Amino acid sequence: MDGPVARVGRREVRLLTPDTVADLVGSCAPCTYWQTLPRNGYRGGPEPLTLLTEWVRAVTDDWGPPGRVVYLEGAPVGHVLLAPARHVPRLAAFATGPSDPATVMLVALAVADRSRGRGLRKTLVQAAAKDALRHRARSLDAIGARPSALGHHPCIPELADLQRAGFHVQREHPSYPRLRLDLRNALTLRDEAAELLSRALARVPKVHPVPETPHPDGATRARVRDRG
Template sequence: MPGPRTRELLPLTPERVGDLVGSCAPCTFWQTVPHNGHGRPTDPLELLAAWVEQVTADWGPPGRVAYVDGRAVGHVVVAPARHVPRLAAFPTSPSDPATLMLVTAVTGDPAGAVDGAGRGGKALRKVLVQAAAKEALNHRVRALDVVAARPLAVHRHACVLEAHLLEDAGFHVERDHPTYPRLRIDLRTLVTIRDEAAEAVRRALAKVPGVRPVPETHPNGSSHA
């Protein structure tokens, strides 16, 4: 019987650019804009490494790479809009260059490689989006935006996330569009929901005979159940 798997979610660094996964990796779609109708003749790995280094110096590591047993199985990229040139090509691009964008979340995980039950890709994608939200909270950002694609976007690039998947994850339409709406998730709401859920559990446990709720410690050091 195989032993437990090692799972890691590590910061995206220039050295880890070669571990990015997906059908078009290494991809520079979001990091570039068309130049006279053609892409610039730059090595994708070199360009991505330079982009990651630039964003890290200005803002911080622009994402995370997920590993299982040392093998990359997915990644998420998040960065301020000022570092995402391709946004200018979309009609719902944010006007504020400081807007934090979920650039993409890609899984290259074969079925079952993450949870052993054929749900690997879906579970991993959720973890990646949660990692992007956590990254935003670490920077004290109130919301996370993403330009997504609806079914009418017939030539959708693989790195543009599907709107319905994000809506299922709690994103809502911030600026609508038939093909490429911009969605947003309010991170303050996420924190509020988490805190309210924890309080509801404490209240429910308090009503169960013989169950003592976990003491709650206050900043002054005092505790009460």
């Protein structure tokens, strides 16, 4: 299981905590669009940063850290937010919202303009998928905005961005379809890759794969021991 920090080269992918809410990036950060009721926003209530911090604390207490922040050379450059549908009030405004309150939803995926083209979106989606798998989720859903709806609110992920990250339309809508990343397929592919690697290493003289305890997210890993 990844710890609070997963290092990828000079990148650090850290769990979102109440103390790191201020590190969220993008034109819509900090934003409480998904954390508030439709047409309610945050006017007349707590400041966005305060309300979002309270939301992160509440989700963490009930389910676990609701996202990741990626840092490049110590500076925050992107984030992803995810949580069970029961913690995302704004879903009530969407006809494609899930009926199951336990459905794990990806509600934000942002990368700073200066850091685009570095594969950070893929890194963040992979981190979110692993977090969802640890909660035994079979899929990760998201509401996506088609091009005709992009200008309505900047905090709704773009359909194209989600599709490039591996999501597929689960429920159609002319403006806001619901997409899904099937985590069971992702898990199967990882298992198959591990098995192929194990077979390849078995054919190399004096190198034998040694199985380890299954990973908590269900994937099986193998390490190599040189008996020579």
